[in-house]
Amino acid sequence: MIRFHKEGYKIIIIAFALSIAGILLAEKLIEINWLLKAIQVLIIGFLIIILQFFRNPKRNTPLSDTTIIAPVDGKVVVIEEVEEPEFFKDKRLQVSIFMSPINVHVTRYAMSGVVKYSKYHPGKYLVAWHPKASTENERTSVVINNATFGDVLYRQIAGALAKRIVNYAKEGNTVVQGTDAGFIKFGSRVDLYLPIGTKLNVKLGDKVKGGVQVVAEK
Template sequence: MLHFHREGYKIITITFVFVIAGVLLSERFIELFWLQKAVQVLFLIFLILILQFFRNPKRTTQINDNQVIAPVDGKVVVIEEVEEPEYFKDKRLQVSIFMSPINVHVTRYALNGVVKYSKYHPGKYLVAWHPKASTENERTTVVVENAHFGEVLYRQIAGALAKRIVNYAEEGDEVVQGTDAGFIKFGSRVDVYLPLGTNVKVKIGDKVKGGEQVIAEK
């Protein structure tokens, strides 16, 4: 059974009403049969695109405190040692996952632990793969402390199409690996900052599945 994320309920309802109205109006005002059907097909395609974007497939998480799982679906585009300027202010190992508009956009907690930091930053809407996107785009930064990994930071970054980031993490929350942490609407990226020396289990170009695939371990 297909499940949808709660962040999409309002948009899905509005889209249904819009599509039904469009189909009915096309039958009333468009006389050419082929044009009428072409317009109706476009309305249905639009509905399907909205439904697939807000889908929320069930994932089976093998909970393991020694592992960090992918927080989102997408493609690994960065694995490098960088300076993390907001929270750690020191060197960390960054793993970035890019989500296209056709990926599942649910964000899941990458590890068990306690939320130590959660902050929203307004910003620009540069394309998600732009080098300055992680510091200049709209974004949220969340740090989860885990007994095995210490503190791990993940950052939801809006892309050129993403106009709203939803973040459920609040400081002091005890969170469970693989559970719902938020949602990014319409294309984006998530950066994960790991302690130096972490054993990364993915490589650039890999396609990962949020909530299931291990991206790093102790």
């Protein structure tokens, strides 16, 4: 059975209503059969895109304090040592995962621990792979303290099509690896900032599965 994320319920209902109305209206107004069928197929295709975007497949996360799992589905587009200016203000190992519009867009906690920092930043809507997206786009920054890795920051970044980031992390909350951390609507990226020297299990270009695949370990 296909599950949908709660953040998509309203949009799905609106999309269903518009699709039904569009199909019925086309039946009444369009007399050319091939054109009618083409328009109806486009309407159904639009609905399918909305449904697949908000799908929320169940993931069985292997809980472990010695691993960091992929927080989202997508492709690894950045692995590099960078200066993290917002919270750490020192060098960190950045791992960035880009989500296309066809990926599942649920954000999951990459590890268990206590939320130490959670902040929303309004911003631009540059394409998610743009080098300045992580500092200029709409984004949220969350730091989780874990007994094995210490403080780890993840950043949800809106893309060119994303207009709203949902973040469930609140400072002081204890969170569980693999559970819902939020949602980014319509194209985006998530950056992980790990301690220098962290052993990675992924490389550039790898496609990862959120809530399941181990991206780093001790």
